Amino acid sequence: MHRSRFCRYLASLIFGAATIGMLSTFAGASDFDRAALYRSNCAACHGVTGMGGGPVASTIIVPMPQLATLSQRYGGEFPADYVVQVIDGRRTLPAHGSRIMPVWGSFFDSGHTGEGAETSTRFLIDAIVEHIKTLQIE
Numbered sequence: 001m002h003r004s005r006f007c008r009y010l011a012s013l014i015f016g017a018a019t020i021g022m023l024s025t026f027a028g029a030s031d032f033d034r035a036a037l038y039r040s041n042c043a044a045c046h047g048v049t050g051m052g053g054g055p056v057a058s059t060i061i062v063p064m065p066q067l068a069t070l071s072q073r074y075g076g077e078f079p080a081d082y083v084v085q086v087i088d089g090r091r092t093l094p095a096h097g098s099r100i101m102p103v104w105g106s107f108f109d110s111g112h113t114g115e116g117a118e119t120s121t122r123f124l125i126d127a128i129v130e131h132i133k134t135l136q137i138e
């Protein structure tokens, strides 16, 4: 299969899974599950434990960053603001090259408009960041 077509196929798989994950998350709003939100949107690439090695990681040319070592790599403190910005992606431009990581800010607010949309987008991103914080290894 031609590479770019394969990438589109891959993207549709990931986004399909993400949508199902989000719907089931919203269905059970009372027992909101941050880990499930991470698993359905991020684990395919970054791995369930944040150590990389998700099923999609091997098909991507760039090395998959380990989310479990963020604190370690950022001077011993979890860089929450940085992580929020990377996930959101709408306001940050990559320093070089093209970004492989999906822009979740646009995805999470797709179909919604107005103030409420921004709040729920931020809510989902914050929930995932909270979960990544729990994955940090010493």
Ligand code: HEC
Residues within 6 Å of the ligand: 014, 038, 041, 042, 043, 044, 045, 046, 056, 060, 062, 063, 064, 065, 066, 067, 070, 082, 083, 086, 087, 098, 099, 100, 101, 102, 104, 128, 132
């Ligand atoms: C399609 C694969 C893919 C998916 C899905 C994905 N990422 Fe990424 N992520 C990457 C890649 C590749 C990079 C490295 C930067 C780049 O090339 O875009 C990255 C970089 C990052 C970084 C910066 C890491 C560092 O060490 O600086 C964070 C934080 C991150 N991703 C979090 C997430 C979260 C949270 C999710 C789920 C909402 C997610 N990613 C979903 C591929 C992915």
